[in-house]
Amino acid sequence: MSEHSFDLVVVGTGSGLDVANGAVEAGWDVAIVEKGAAGGTCLNRGCIPSKMLIHSADVAETLREADKFGIRSGGFTVDYAAVMRRVREHVDGESRMIDEALRAGTNPRYFVGEGRFVGTKRLQVGTDVLVADRFVLATGARPRIPDIPGLRETGFLTSEEALSCPTLPESLVILGGGFIAAELGHFFGALGTRVTIVQKHDVLLPREDREVSERFTTAFSKKHRVILSAEATHVERYGSRIRVHVRSLAGPEVIEAQDILVAVGLRSNSDTLNLDRTGVRTDKRGLIVVDEFLETSQPGIFSLGDAVGRHNLKHAANHEAQYVYQNLVRPDERMKVDYLAMPRAVFSLPQVAAVGSAEEQLIESGVPYLVGRWSHYDTGMGKAIEDVDGFVKLLVTPGSGKILGCHILGKEASTLIHEVVLAMTLGATANEIAGTIHIHPALSEVVQRAAANLIDPSTPAREHTSPAPS
Numbered sequence: 001m002s003e004h005s006f007d008l009v010v011v012g013t014g015s016g017l018d019v020a021n022g023a024v025e026a027g028w029d030v031a032i033v034e035k036g037a038a039g040g041t042c043l044n045r046g047c048i049p050s051k052m053l054i055h056s057a058d059v060a061e062t063l064r065e066a067d068k069f070g071i072r073s074g075g076f077t078v079d080y081a082a083v084m085r086r087v088r089e090h091v092d093g094e095s096r097m098i099d100e101a102l103r104a105g106t107n108p109r110y111f112v113g114e115g116r117f118v119g120t121k122r123l124q125v126g127t128d129v130l131v132a133d134r135f136v137l138a139t140g141a142r143p144r145i146p147d148i149p150g151l152r153e154t155g156f157l158t159s160e161e162a163l164s165c166p167t168l169p170e171s172l173v174i175l176g177g178g179f180i181a182a183e184l185g186h187f188f189g190a191l192g193t194r195v196t197i198v199q200k201h202d203v204l205l206p207r208e209d210r211e212v213s214e215r216f217t218t219a220f221s222k223k224h225r226v227i228l229s230a231e232a233t234h235v236e237r238y239g240s241r242i243r244v245h246v247r248s249l250a251g252p253e254v255i256e257a258q259d260i261l262v263a264v265g266l267r268s269n270s271d272t273l274n275l276d277r278t279g280v281r282t283d284k285r286g287l288i289v290v291d292e293f294l295e296t297s298q299p300g301i302f303s304l305g306d307a308v309g310r311h312n313l314k315h316a317a318n319h320e321a322q323y324v325y326q327n328l329v330r331p332d333e334r335m336k337v338d339y340l341a342m343p344r345a346v347f348s349l350p351q352v353a354a355v356g357s358a359e360e361q362l363i364e365s366g367v368p369y370l371v372g373r374w375s376h377y378d379t380g381m382g383k384a385i386e387d388v389d390g391f392v393k394l395l396v397t398p399g400s401g402k403i404l405g406c407h408i409l410g411k412e413a414s415t416l417i418h419e420v421v422l423a424m425t426l427g428a429t430a431n432e433i434a435g436t437i438h439i440h441p442a443l444s445e446v447v448q449r450a451a452a453n454l455i456d457p458s459t460p461a462r463e464h465t466s467p468a469p470s
Contacts, residue, residue, distance in 0.1 A: 001124075001127055001128075001129060002127060002128050002129070003128075003129045003131060004031065004109075004128060004129070004130055004131065005131045005132065006028075006029050006030060006031045006109070006130060006131070006132045007023070007028035007029045007030065007132060007133070007134065008020070008023050008028050008029075008030045008031070008132055008134045008135070008136065008328065009030075009031045009032075009033065009123055009130045009132040009134070009135050009136075010023075010030065010031070010032045010033070010108070010135075010136040010138065011032075011033045011115050011123070011135070011136065011137050011138060011139055011273070012033070012034065012040060012136075012137070012138035012139045012140060012305075012307075013032060013034040013038045013039060013040055013098065013102070014039065014040020014041055014042055014043070014138055014140060014305065014314075014317065015040065015138055015304060015305050015314070015317035015318050015320070015321040016032070016040070016136055016138030016304070016305075016321070017032065017039075017040070017098075018318065018321040018322070018325070019136050019138070019304075019321050019324050019325050019328070020032045020108045020136075021108070022325040022329070023108075023325065023328065023329060024107050024108055026329045028329075029107060030107060030108040030109070031108060031109045031110075031111060031130050031132070032102065032108040032109070032110055032111070033111045033112075033113070033115045033123070033125050033130070034102075034110070034111075034112060035112070035113055035114040035115070035272075037095045037099075038095050038096075038098040038099035038102060039094060039095045039098045040138075040140060041140045041141070041306065041314075042314040042317075043091060043094055043095055043098075044091060044095055045159070045160045045163055045164075046159075046314065047314050048090075048091060048094075049087045049088075049091050049163045049164075050159070050163055050183060050184070050187075050347075051347055052086065052087045052090065052091075053083065053084075053087055053163065053187050054183060054186065054187050054347050054348075056083045056086075056187075056190075056191070057186055057187045057189075057190035057191060057349075058190070058349070060076070060078065060190045060191055061190050061349060063076045064076075064190075068386060069386075078168065078191045078192055080167065080168040080191065083191070084164065084165070084166070087163070088164065111125045111126075111128060111130065112125075113125045113126040114272060115130075115273065116272070116273060116274040117273055117274045117275060117277040117278045118274070118277060119277055119278075120277065120278050120279060120298065121133060121135060121278070121298075121300065121301070122277075123135070133300050134300045134301070134302075134328055135300065135301045135302070136301075136302050136303070136304070136324055136328070137270070137273065137280075137288060137296075137301065137302070137303040137304075137307055138303070138304050138305050138307065138317070138321075139268075139269040139270065139272065139273065139307045140268075140269055140305060140306045140307060141266040141267055141268050141269055141306035141307065141309070141312065142158075142160075142266065142267055142269055143158035143159055143160065143262060143263070143264075143265075143266060143267070144264055144265045144266055144267040145158075145262055146175070146232075146262065146264050148175075148232050148233070148234065148235055149233070149234045149235070150234050150235040150236050151232075151235045151260075151262070153237075154235045154236060154237045154242055154260070155237075155242075156235075156259075156260045156261065156262050157259055157260065157261045157262070158261070158262050158263070159180050159184065159261075159263060162184050162188075162261055168188070168191055168192065168193060169188065169193050169257070169258045169259040170193065170194065170258050171193060171194040171195075171196075171256075171257040171258050171259075172188055172193050172194070172195050172196070172257055172258065172259050172260070172261055173196045173197075173198060173242070173244045173255050173257045173259075173260045173261070174195060174196070174197045174198070174260075174261045174263055175198050175232055175244075175260065175261070175262050175263065175264055176197075176198075176199065176262065176263035176264040176265070177197055177199030177200070177201060177203075177204040177205065177206065177226075177228075178204075178205065178206075178207070178263065178264075178265065179205065179346040179348075180263040181197055181199070181204070181261075181263040182204055182205060182216075182220065182346055182348040182352075183346060183347050183348050184261060184263065185197055185220070185224055185348070186220075186347075186348040186349045189223060189224050190349070194225075194257075195224040195225065196224070196225040196226075196227065196255055196257065197224060197225070197226045197227065198227050198230050198231070198232055198244070198246055198255075199226065199227065199228050199229075199230060200229070200230065200231050201228065201229070202228050202229050203216075203217045203228065204216055204217045204220055204226065204228075205217075205346060205352060208346075208352060208354060208358065208407065209354065209358040209359055209360070209393065209405070209407040210358070210359065210360050211359065211393060211407070212352060212354070212393070212407045212408075212409050215389065215391070215409055216346075216348075216350065216352055216409055219349075219350050219389045219409075220348070220349075223349070227246060227248050227250075228248070228249075229248055229249050230246050230247065230248035230249075231246070231247055231248075232244050232245065232246055233245045233246065233247050233252075235260065238256065240258075241256055241257065241258055242256070242257055242258070242259065242260050243255070243256050244256075244257070244260060266306060266309075266312055267285075267286060268282070268285070268286045268287045268288065268306065268307050268308075268309055269306075269307060270282050270286050270287065270288050270307055271286055275288075278298050278301065279297060279298040280296045280297055280298045280301055280303075281296065281297040285309070287307070287308060287309040288303040288307050288308050290302070290303050290304075290308055292336040292337060293323070293327045293334050293335070293336060293337070294308070294320055294323055294324050294327065294337060295327065302324045302327070302328065304317055304320035304321055304324050305317035305320060305321075308320075310339070311339070311342055311344070313342070313344055315343075316339075316342060319337075319339075319342070320337060323335055323336075323337045340424060340425065341355055341356070341421045341424035341425045342355065343355040343417050343418070343421045345413060345414035345417065347414065350387075350389050350390060350409050350410050350411070350413070351408075351409070351410065351411065351412065351413035351414055352407075352408070352409050352413055353407075353408045353413035353414045353416065353417035354405070354406065354407045354408070354417070355405065355406050355417055355420055355421050355424060356395070356403065356404055356405030356406060356424060357395060357404050357405040358395075358405060358407065359371070359393075359395060359405075359457075361405075362395060362404060362405075367404070368397070368398055369395050369396060369397065369398070369404055369457065370395075370396045370397075370398050370454040370455060370456060370457070371393065371394070371395060371396075371454065371455060371456075371457050372392075372393070372394035372396060372430060372450040372451055372452070372453050372454040372455070373391060373392065373393050373394075373450055373453065374391065374392050374446050374447075374449040374450040374453060375390065375391045375446070376388075376389075376390030376391060376392075376410045376411060376443065376446050377390070378446075378449070379441060379443065379445045379446050379449065380440065380441025380445070381441045381442055381443040381445070382410075382411075382443065382446060384441070385411055385443075387410050387411045389409060389410055390408075390409055390410015390411055390413070390446070391408075391409055391410060391446075392406070392407075392408050392416070392446050392447050392449075392450040393406065393407045393408070393450065394406050394420070394430055394447075394450045394451055394454070395407075396429075396430045396451075396454055398456075400429065401429030401430045401431040401432075401454075402427075402429060402430075403420060403423055403424050403428075403429065403430055406420040406447075408447075411443065412443055416443065416444060416446065416447055419433065419444060419447050420433070420447065430451040430454060431451070433447065433448060433451040434448055434449075434451040434452035436448065
């Protein structure tokens with residue numbers, strides 16, 4: 001067993017790599033540990049491969065709907081192997097570049113293998129023991145597997161396997177109704193898989209603003225079968241196929257499919273670290289407990305990203321990494337993490353994006369608010385692209401116009417939300433968004449018009465909108 005001392009040990013090469021590189025630039029001697037592919041979850045089995053695959057699905061949907069725009073495409077075929085090959089070549093190439101760069105360097109020093117604590121600040125990786133006063137735990141999360149009789153014996157896909165699935169399933173049952181289920185359901189469904197979603201809640205995307213969740217569920221259900229308020233009670237294999245026994249409000253039924261995909265949430269990888277040896281506390285869900293500076297219960301040990309689980313988003317982890325770096329390298333100038341305008345998006349069809357509070361949260365907290373709504377279709381570009389589902393919903397403080405939240409469903413939601421994110425970050429008001437010149441007929445006008453049409457939520461629906469310039 002070899003022992004090595006460092007100023008800092010970082011576990012995880014996702015957003016943890018940002019902290020490691022920053023500490024090296026500050027003159028520290030740093031070690032970085034990775035048990036999987038270099039680059040972390042986002043690059044290898046998360047947002048990068050999934051969004052590349054989803055773009056192929058979006059292209060397929062565009063071709064499928066071309067007739068409504070007067071374009072006769074004559075149909076199309078899906079070269080599924082080419083779709084997957086494009087993604088894997090990019091992802092594997094990027095991961096390989098990171099791996100090679102880390103192996104070629106001397107600081108940070110790269111250790112490949114699973115790290116487990118053998119003392120308060122002693123981490124064993126294979127035959128090496130890494131010792132430091134400071135650690136950063138950026139170990140991410142993995143899919144959570146529910147305890148359903150027969151599931152493990154039958155076999156199943158998670159988001160990790162689905163993103164490298166060798167063949168396109170003819171049919172697929174998805175357990176779960178959050179963003180992973182919605183995105184992968186869109187991907188497989190658009191390429192030709194018959195998708196059935198089994199969701200325990202009464203809507204898809206239940207963590208979104210209720211109005212958005214309901215309208216997304218309606219739109220998504222037009223393309224795929226969605227069973228709400230349901231649970232899988234048993235799974236069994238039937239020859240080459242899988243049978244999922246489901247209980248819902250409509251009664252019991254058996255769904256037969258080629259594959260089953262489990263997408264019911266994430267579980268922190270904290271349980272792989274042997275944290276009992278460190279004094280680092282975790283909560284009942286296994287998430288690492290950190291304070292407002294992202295420091296754990298053990299001084300000198302910080303954590304970020306999915307291991308902490310405040311926001312299971314890559315940009316959130318990158319954001320947290322900046323604070324961890326600041327609080328490690330400049331301990332006399334420690335900064336509390338600011339999550340004020342943390343946006344999120346679901347890259348399904350339709351897209352969903354949000355920032356700030358949902359309407360239900362404001363009601364529950366007794367916070368007064370005004371609502372501004374505008375439909376995509378009631379703008380020039382919205383009509384041009386025929387987005388009949390899309391809308392923007394702004395939640396604003398009466399009088400001051402302070403933006404409390406924004407929720408968007410429809411085309412380009414993940415891009416449109418950034419105008420509101422910037423406004424919230426800079427303290428700009430809904431009135432200032434409404435008074436800002438927007439290109440006509442760009443789709444961004446839908447945000448401007450929502451900001452210009454604020455009403456009291458108790459106002460009858462027929463009075464919610466007013467004529468707008470064309």
